[in-house]
Amino acid sequence: MRSMKKKRKGSERLNLPEISRSHCSLERRSRLNKRCREYGVATVPPRSASFLVTPPRGLKRKIGCIEKATQMGRSVRIGDDYVTGGIKIGQGKFGSVSVCRARAGGAEYACKTLKKGDETVHREVEIMQHVSGHPGVVNLEAVYDDAECWHLVMELCSGGRLVDRMRNGPCSEHVAAGILKEVMLVVKYCHHMGVVHRDIKPENILLTGSGKLKLADFGLAIRISEGQSLTGIAGSPAYVAPEVLLGRYSEKVDIWSSGVLLHALLVGSLPFKGDSPEAVFEEVKNVKLDFQTGAWESISKPARDLVGRMLTRDISARITADEVLSHPWILFYTEQTLKMLPVKSKLKLQHAAACHKFVSAPESGLGGIRIDDGSLEDSSPFSSSSGSCNSEYNDDCVWIDALATAVSRVRISETNKRTKLWGPTSPIDQRGSSNMKSLCKAF
Numbered sequence: 001m002r003s004m005k006k007k008r009k010g011s012e013r014l015n016l017p018e019i020s021r022s023h024c025s026l027e028r029r030s031r032l033n034k035r036c037r038e039y040g041v042a043t044v045p046p047r048s049a050s051f052l053v054t055p056p057r058g059l060k061r062k063i064g065c066i067e068k069a070t071q072m073g074r075s076v077r078i079g080d081d082y083v084t085g086g087i088k089i090g091q092g093k094f095g096s097v098s099v100c101r102a103r104a105g106g107a108e109y110a111c112k113t114l115k116k117g118d119e120t121v122h123r124e125v126e127i128m129q130h131v132s133g134h135p136g137v138v139n140l141e142a143v144y145d146d147a148e149c150w151h152l153v154m155e156l157c158s159g160g161r162l163v164d165r166m167r168n169g170p171c172s173e174h175v176a177a178g179i180l181k182e183v184m185l186v187v188k189y190c191h192h193m194g195v196v197h198r199d200i201k202p203e204n205i206l207l208t209g210s211g212k213l214k215l216a217d218f219g220l221a222i223r224i225s226e227g228q229s230l231t232g233i234a235g236s237p238a239y240v241a242p243e244v245l246l247g248r249y250s251e252k253v254d255i256w257s258s259g260v261l262l263h264a265l266l267v268g269s270l271p272f273k274g275d276s277p278e279a280v281f282e283e284v285k286n287v288k289l290d291f292q293t294g295a296w297e298s299i300s301k302p303a304r305d306l307v308g309r310m311l312t313r314d315i316s317a318r319i320t321a322d323e324v325l326s327h328p329w330i331l332f333y334t335e336q337t338l339k340m341l342p343v344k345s346k347l348k349l350q351h352a353a354a355c356h357k358f359v360s361a362p363e364s365g366l367g368g369i370r371i372d373d374g375s376l377e378d379s380s381p382f383s384s385s386s387g388s389c390n391s392e393y394n395d396d397c398v399w400i401d402a403l404a405t406a407v408s409r410v411r412i413s414e415t416n417k418r419t420k421l422w423g424p425t426s427p428i429d430q431r432g433s434s435n436m437k438s439l440c441k442a443f
């Protein structure tokens, strides 16, 4: 898993001061939000909100919902507003990320500096402007440019990367469900905004100081419109969807990658592995996953059901972000109302013995400390205590058991018209073949 090593390990705990919006008064912000609401543009939607209107391409820009501070082409220099050149916290293909400090107020931010010239760099800046504002996306505070570079000033995620929390082995189902829900809420938002991320992986999911998850790195993200098929190979080998390798795909690739993430969270290993990118691609295209044996024996049936629905090669059967969010396993672990439903004690006793079959056992032999981090605040997916065998655990068993039966009867997927364009004999796009080389290099 060389790709998992290439970024910084862990992270120094940095103080994360209150974000001061020196560029945009509250009054202006509420005016902008009002304007966006009038046009049905979901700039900062509430969690789990359903979006009434899917904004067409670039609508946010056309109607002036891009905040002034994040607009391109402003005459103001980054040095006027921020002290740059702080600790380097990341290095990517097109630039680096370092800490900067606001001259007004002294708050710290992450500054991503990207060399101008490549079309993908310009696209990253544009897409960041478009999706920034959602609580699950790293917030873009301001954009500056000079002759050579773009400077993206972002909120500083001082909690490090999700991948660094996953190194010690699998996490409990409760924690995995909390993480997946957060990821799917932001994926759903991106898809509603007409954006496909194309590189969902734990290296690109950052944590704030209080443990909130934030999707970052829109370097491979691309716009998509209703019914459009994308071409061109992009992604990270272990997370790439099979249809990307075949040359035609849609936003469903983000569901596949999130399924790979869920697999890794639950059993502590990636589903598709190999000594070379080509070997990984072979597995992505051909391996039949077995959710019945080995580490999966200690995972609940609903959890297995969900991974299977996300990692299906039949694109029309692969579920959408919305469907993942309403899957019984996610609802069970993340919706308080479900937990509060009464459970008869007799039923509890009957099912106590079955617990070990259906709930991820703390001593599952998969090794290592779980990624639950009790030091983080309650709203973080990491604050769950469900990894231990307590009374909540037993209650969970009852519900998980009942859900295992219920879920087998639920039909979640609907045919996705867009994916009908796809066919196994589609030629691999020319641009894709050359991209394949850089993808291999990146791996």
Ligand SMILES: Nc1ncnc2c1ncn2[C@@H]1O[C@H](COP(=O)(O)OP(=O)(O)OP(=O)(O)O)[C@@H](O)[C@H]1O
Pocket (backbone or CB within 6 Å): 007, 008, 089, 090, 091, 092, 093, 094, 095, 096, 097, 110, 112, 138, 154, 155, 156, 157, 158, 161, 203, 204, 206, 216, 217, 218, 219
């Ligand atoms: N807002 C942020 N707060 C804290 N750290 C960050 C932030 N943004 C990026 N980083 C750090 O910098 C690293 C590189 O950032 P990012 O992934 O956006 O760059 P990239 O050029 O696209 O990288 P790559 O080429 O590896 O995909 C991240 O893995 C993370 O460790």
